Amino acid sequence: MTKILRDEDLADNALMRVAVDALETAFLARAGNRLVSPPRHHVSFPDRGDLVFTVGGMLGDKPLAGFRVYETFDGAEHSQIVAVWSADDARLKGIVLGERLGNLRTGAIGGLAVRHLSAPGARIVGIIGSGAQARTQLAAAAAVRKLDRARVYSRDENNRAAFASEMQHALGLEVEPVGSVSEAVYEADIVICATTSQKPVLHARDLKPGVHVNTVGPKTLQGYELGLDVADAAAVIATDSPEQTRAYASPFFLAGSGNEDRIADLANIIAGTAAGRGLPEDITLFCSVGLAGTEVVVASAILDRVGVSV
Secondary structure: OOEEEOHHHHOOOOHHHHHHHHHHHHHHHHHOOOEEOOOOEEEEEOOOEEEEEEEEEEOOOOOEEEEEEEEOOOOOOOOEEEEEEEOOOOOEEEEEEOOHHHHHHHHHHHHHHHHHHOOOOOOEEEEEOOOHHHHHHHHHHHHHOOOOEEEEEOOOHHHHHHHHHHHHHHHOOEEEEOOOHHHHHOOOOEEEEOOOOOOOOEOHHHOOOOOEEEEOOOEEOOEEOEOHHHHHHOOEEEEOOHHHHHOOOOOEOOOOOOOHHHEEEHHHHHHOOOOOOOOOOOOEEEEOOOOOOHHHHHHHHHHOOOOEEO
């Protein structure tokens, strides 16, 4: 029987650790050329939007394959479909419907960066932004580090208060809403920047030595949430897909800055073939672009844990 999961089936906070661990395996497979993750494919519907397809899978002892499709049409309700097959026996493992898997996957990639690039003793998180991505990024950081507290800033006071209340309850972690970026990040060992801002909201002067930064929001030359001086200050700059940073319709925000050639593949850092954090005072930066096809790996791991057969 085929398992089908919906957003409500993915609400358990414990699934974030499942997702991070699944992606650890996937990124090691990527470093060993065993991860299948071709570029996204867009099918345009004039004056309406696109259907966007990603295909992914892993080779090895338990090979799997699958796809994700989502739309860019106008409307209040958006959804996506992820389907996973066993490449051993052609069995359809299951289908995941809804928006939550994509957010969970992106958060888990951020958690993987925190696991491998932040200081092992990191305890304090500063968050800029209070939307869905900020929530999953904080949940992922809490899954891989023993956090003491977090501070959150976003422009809307009500939104940051709601974020703090919700995440404190969900994670059992002290989360304080604050009134400025500097208040959110000045003590932080880990900084999560997850905004929709087209202008920099975070600069190197805001950061303490030894901090790790995840940037999840805009990052093309048309608009970017992170000051270029943060990249200048970083001893290590990494991303989940250097190929995707080069494939943006508008150039990646570090293009022409002198830092683009320093970008390491997170997979190689995890595998030990590229340098990660060095000195305790090093600033590290992770630019999340959402490695195509990794939703399939996360969906497979979650389908192994939960699901309703039909």
